[in-house]
Amino acid sequence: MIQKEKYRDLIEKLPFQQIGDTPTVRYYTDWKVFESRLNLDYASSEDKLPGFLSKLKPNITLGLSLRATNVPEGVIVEDLTKVLEVRPMAIAGVNTKMQAYHAYRWNTGAYIKITDESSIEDLVIVSLGGDGYLGHHIIIDIGERANARIKIIDYGGPNASLKTLITEMTARNNSKLEVDILSLYHELHASFIQHYLRIEDQAEAVVRILTSGGSMTRFESDNLLLGRLSKLDAKASNVARPSTKTDFLLNAVHKGPESEGFIGARGVVLGDGYLAQRGLAKIDHEASWASSEVESHVTILGERGRGYAVPMLEIHTGDVTKAGHSASVTTIQEDHLFYLRSRGLNRDELERMLITGAIEYSSVASSLGIDPLEIFLI
Amino acid sequence: MPGLEVENLHVRIENKKILHGITLNVEYGSIHAIMGPNGSGKSSLAYTIMGRESYEVEEGDIRLDGESLLDLPTEERALKGIYMALQDPPQVPGVRLSTLMIAAINKKLGNLDLTRVKDPSIVKKMYKYAEELNLSRDILQREINVGFSGGEKKRSELLQALVLEPKVIILDEPDSGLDIDGVKKVANILKELKAEGKAIMLITHYARMFKYVTPDIVTVIIDGKIAVQGGPEVANLVEEKGYAYIRQRFFKR
Numbered sequence A: 001m002i003q004k005e006k007y008r009d010l011i012e013k014l015p016f017q018q019i020g021d022t023p024t025v026r027y028y029t030d031w032k033v034f035e036s037r038l039n040l041d042y043a044s045s046e047d048k049l050p051g052f053l054s055k056l057k058p059n060i061t062l063g064l065s066l067r068a069t070n071v072p073e074g075v076i077v078e079d080l081t082k083v084l085e086v087r088p089m090a091i092a093g094v095n096t097k098m099q100a101y102h103a104y105r106w107n108t109g110a111y112i113k114i115t116d117e118s119s120i121e122d123l124v125i126v127s128l129g130g131d132g133y134l135g136h137h138i139i140i141d142i143g144e145r146a147n148a149r150i151k152i153i154d155y156g157g158p159n160a161s162l163k164t165l166i167t168e169m170t171a172r173n174n175s176k177l178e179v180d181i182l183s184l185y186h187e188l189h190a191s192f193i194q195h196y197l198r199i200e201d202q203a204e205a206v207v208r209i210l211t212s213g214g215s216m217t218r219f220e221s222d223n224l225l226l227g228r229l230s231k232l233d234a235k236a237s238n239v240a241r242p243s244t245k246t247d248f249l250l251n252a253v254h255k256g257p258e259s260e261g262f263i264g265a266r267g268v269v270l271g272d273g274y275l276a277q278r279g280l281a282k283i284d285h286e287a288s289w290a291s292s293e294v295e296s297h298v299t300i301l302g303e304r305g306r307g308y309a310v311p312m313l314e315i316h317t318g319d320v321t322k323a324g325h326s327a328s329v330t331t332i333q334e335d336h337l338f339y340l341r342s343r344g345l346n347r348d349e350l351e352r353m354l355i356t357g358a359i360e361y362s363s364v365a366s367s368l369g370i371d372p373l374e375i376f377l378i
Numbered sequence B: 001m002p003g004l005e006v007e008n009l010h011v012r013i014e015n016k017k018i019l020h021g022i023t024l025n026v027e028y029g030s031i032h033a034i035m036g037p038n039g040s041g042k043s044s045l046a047y048t049i050m051g052r053e054s055y056e057v058e059e060g061d062i063r064l065d066g067e068s069l070l071d072l073p074t075e076e077r078a079l080k081g082i083y084m085a086l087q088d089p090p091q092v093p094g095v096r097l098s099t100l101m102i103a104a105i106n107k108k109l110g111n112l113d114l115t116r117v118k119d120p121s122i123v124k125k126m127y128k129y130a131e132e133l134n135l136s137r138d139i140l141q142r143e144i145n146v147g148f149s150g151g152e153k154k155r156s157e158l159l160q161a162l163v164l165e166p167k168v169i170i171l172d173e174p175d176s177g178l179d180i181d182g183v184k185k186v187a188n189i190l191k192e193l194k195a196e197g198k199a200i201m202l203i204t205h206y207a208r209m210f211k212y213v214t215p216d217i218v219t220v221i222i223d224g225k226i227a228v229q230g231g232p233e234v235a236n237l238v239e240e241k242g243y244a245y246i247r248q249r250f251f252k253r
């Protein structure tokens, strides 16, 4: 409890964004949306997954409370408030106002342990928003030599409410993790989301992300390649629907020698939507012979849409195996349109192809068994 | 019936007049070469046939199988069977080359779902022709023209022509930037397409390709006008004497 009070003080003291978070000191997140909702009461009802996601069988659901059903063998699920030996935010750290807010207010938490050497085919975790504030904290510990495929469905319904979701994952030595994350929010919902992943010696992680944000969605995936020969392959698809704003960050920090990382993102902006698609690959001095690539492409389809692709590569060691980055922001220009029309396709069909192409990049839709364009059915 | 007919075509773009009364036919089972110096209006002619919006037809007509195309938008001209391989096609990040070809085929067949492959032989055909053109298989899975080399772009344009099976194929400098083996390859493919009965309009600066494939008709355009039209001997004349000579000889009054 003393801890909680400390977080409350930090909400006041900490800024929304650390200075030097971006070299341009630019604000890609509209923090005012969060500021105006910080005093929301806790939700009294939780949202329901939209029809096209109802065929998924959640094993663990976080909403007003925590529910676990049909948890596969090899997985231990506990209510995080009752687990004394783990400390939430230990990996994430509390450095910004929203982190402190989350640490102070989250209402439902799960501690998930994938036991050593177990093999988990499919673990579905669902986090639901509600008609007020909901905060979910999830700690996932993937044991040594374990093999786990996890799906995280993060959803917020049609209320002008607020959700915070922080996950802290650790892939222990020689484990293999495949995680698909779908973050889907209605136009009025605001959400602050951070996924932390620590990858230890010779562990391999495949991270797939599909986001389509709400009134303001700040989504951050922070991946730390901590161990020697650790591997990360992360791909994200971001769709900024009309009247939505998403600030998306996909980061890889290399500390492990000979670690290998790829982070890539494809985004599309529709109508007057907004998407900042950022990525930072950082190779620390101890990560000798690491290799890292970062890639970010955004296509703006709506005339009033705004999109940014901001990849960064920071290298603090003299010995790198490979390091590269590329980025682009494209609007549909007359020459694209003429080109595709000369193949018999019209503008609508071209737009549909670009949207589908961007969504399919991360393969989250196909691994959830949904049609790429179904995400518009919320 | 003659295939593609261009009659007394006058074209302007914004306030600049580019074509001044071009008349020519591209018949089925033949190759009609269009030659001319830089900026003479060769690409403009092709774009106008394809219906690109900025090219305004002031006078004249363009017909396919006797039917005027002037009122049709670009995509409908394509669906009627005209294909243009661009001189410098744009990059389209986010759409794979195979996705484009599958969509274009579905559209042509009238299938509403443009993404699914109804007939697997189409995929086989894509791979077969890619191999024939010395394009590596993975190019089909890459985003259209993103990071393609100059030669890969040209060959990908030709690949689409082979897969889409149009009636009229307009090739805007398919040979520039290709090595000699590439030029031979393209020439052989053109021969095959001609034998299949396609109407081919081949735009090129140089006669070097004609060593491997003989055009039926050669038209030289200079300053948006036809300077001379004839058989393969016209190409030889261009090659030997150059465009300055042609301009002198045929535009002298």
Ligand SMILES: Nc1ncnc2c1ncn2[C@@H]1O[C@H](COP(=O)(O)OP(=O)(O)OP(=O)(O)O)[C@@H](O)[C@H]1O
Binding pocket: B013, B016, B018, B036, B037, B038, B039, B040, B041, B042, B043, B044, B045, B054, B087, B205
């Ligand atoms: N979009 C445009 N806006 C203005 N002028 C244009 C445009 N497109 C073409 N032109 C002009 O029209 C003329 C003909 O150009 P075109 O591209 O048709 O020539 P070309 O014969 O294909 O030349 P090249 O051999 O260099 O490809 C040129 O003077 C060119 O500058």
Ligand SMILES: [Mg+2]
Binding pocket: B042, B043, B044, B087, B172
């Ligand atoms: Mg040209």
